[in-house]
Amino acid sequence: MAVDNSVDPAAWIAEHLAAGEPDLLRQMVKTMAEALMSAEADSLCGAEYGRRSNERVNSRNGYRAREWDTRAGTVELAIPKLRTGSYFPEWLLERRRRAEQALVSVIATSYLLGVSTRRVDKLVEQMGITGISKSQVSEMSKILDAQVEAFRTRPLEAGPYTFVWIDALTQKVREGGRTVNVHVLAATGVNADGHREILGMQVTSAEDGAGWVAFLRDLVARGLSGVQLVVSDAHRGLTEAIAATLPGAAWQRCRTHYLRNLLTKVPKSAQPWVATLVRTIFDQPAEDQVRAQHARVVEALEAKHPAAAEHLDTAREDLLAFTAFPRQLWRQIWSNNPQERLNKEIRRRTDVVGIFPDRNAIVRLVGAVLMEQTDEWAETRRYMGLEFLAKARL
Numbered sequence: 001m002a003v004d005n006s007v008d009p010a011a012w013i014a015e016h017l018a019a020g021e022p023d024l025l026r027q028m029v030k031t032m033a034e035a036l037m038s039a040e041a042d043s044l045c046g047a048e049y050g051r052r053s054n055e056r057v058n059s060r061n062g063y064r065a066r067e068w069d070t071r072a073g074t075v076e077l078a079i080p081k082l083r084t085g086s087y088f089p090e091w092l093l094e095r096r097r098r099a100e101q102a103l104v105s106v107i108a109t110s111y112l113l114g115v116s117t118r119r120v121d122k123l124v125e126q127m128g129i130t131g132i133s134k135s136q137v138s139e140m141s142k143i144l145d146a147q148v149e150a151f152r153t154r155p156l157e158a159g160p161y162t163f164v165w166i167d168a169l170t171q172k173v174r175e176g177g178r179t180v181n182v183h184v185l186a187a188t189g190v191n192a193d194g195h196r197e198i199l200g201m202q203v204t205s206a207e208d209g210a211g212w213v214a215f216l217r218d219l220v221a222r223g224l225s226g227v228q229l230v231v232s233d234a235h236r237g238l239t240e241a242i243a244a245t246l247p248g249a250a251w252q253r254c255r256t257h258y259l260r261n262l263l264t265k266v267p268k269s270a271q272p273w274v275a276t277l278v279r280t281i282f283d284q285p286a287e288d289q290v291r292a293q294h295a296r297v298v299e300a301l302e303a304k305h306p307a308a309a310e311h312l313d314t315a316r317e318d319l320l321a322f323t324a325f326p327r328q329l330w331r332q333i334w335s336n337n338p339q340e341r342l343n344k345e346i347r348r349r350t351d352v353v354g355i356f357p358d359r360n361a362i363v364r365l366v367g368a369v370l371m372e373q374t375d376e377w378a379e380t381r382r383y384m385g386l387e388f389l390a391k392a393r394l
Contacts, residue, residue, distance in 0.1 A: 058084050158193065186200070274305065326392055
């Protein structure tokens, strides 16, 4: 018998959403459940809430609160009341497990595939809810979009953001009947409280200077300030945009990106040795020792790999910019790069999609991941100590 190895994207992302940050999922479940009840109440009334209509047979009369236990925690729902008769969603009384699974599936599908009224309507029917119009289903998905948009455009009020990491990821999307690559630009910063925070994200057609300038200008307009050091790869358009929009900020070349570039200069058999050798530069306890070790590594490479030695020597100041800051912060600046870890998490969520139907779907899913990550960082211990952050700002 043949085995079906296909993956249901909605089920896959639903499983990971359920296992993820509870506050984000709980808020999404609450939003979707209340939107479903509102749409169902509108259907019973014969007209949408607040709209005059000759077809109206009933009207709303406030709400009553009810707690609903879900895998994401207890959700406090506001259930619509009617002026004549009563309303209570049967799906909330019975088949609770199935109802909750359908809700999470609705959320997953919305975030994976964009606003698809047909798909969402089918999932809503699994809960026994009928009579909801396509426009109402579309409106429910837009509510989720609004949450992501509010996160992406929020004022950056927790500054100064002393350290900022910037990177881009490529995603595939269908446009004009073709599959094309677009770029997701994202920035992470350390705020005044020492916690990491996602500062923003945008989707652009090309990773060029114009796109990076627009992205960074948006961050500045929303409140990005006090930046002392920016960590990124050496993309020319990006480095020029940093200089143009964040005057006074130093630039540190991302160690992870640089090492990938350097290893292309040596044979594959020598790459592990070269990588280990370069890492010793960053393991030194003081600035003079860091620079001395950099010189020794360049000298060690010259005999067998002169191209790599020249490449490393040219990149010296870009790689060692971190030494101008307190030694206690060095590891957080160039090691355990939060942007690199974030990229892996985004990839884990987006790889199952493969090709997105439109750019809005990318914003929807990646935005949800970034919201989730920011919430998680806010609840963990500080990424950088306040004392050392204060010294870095002097």
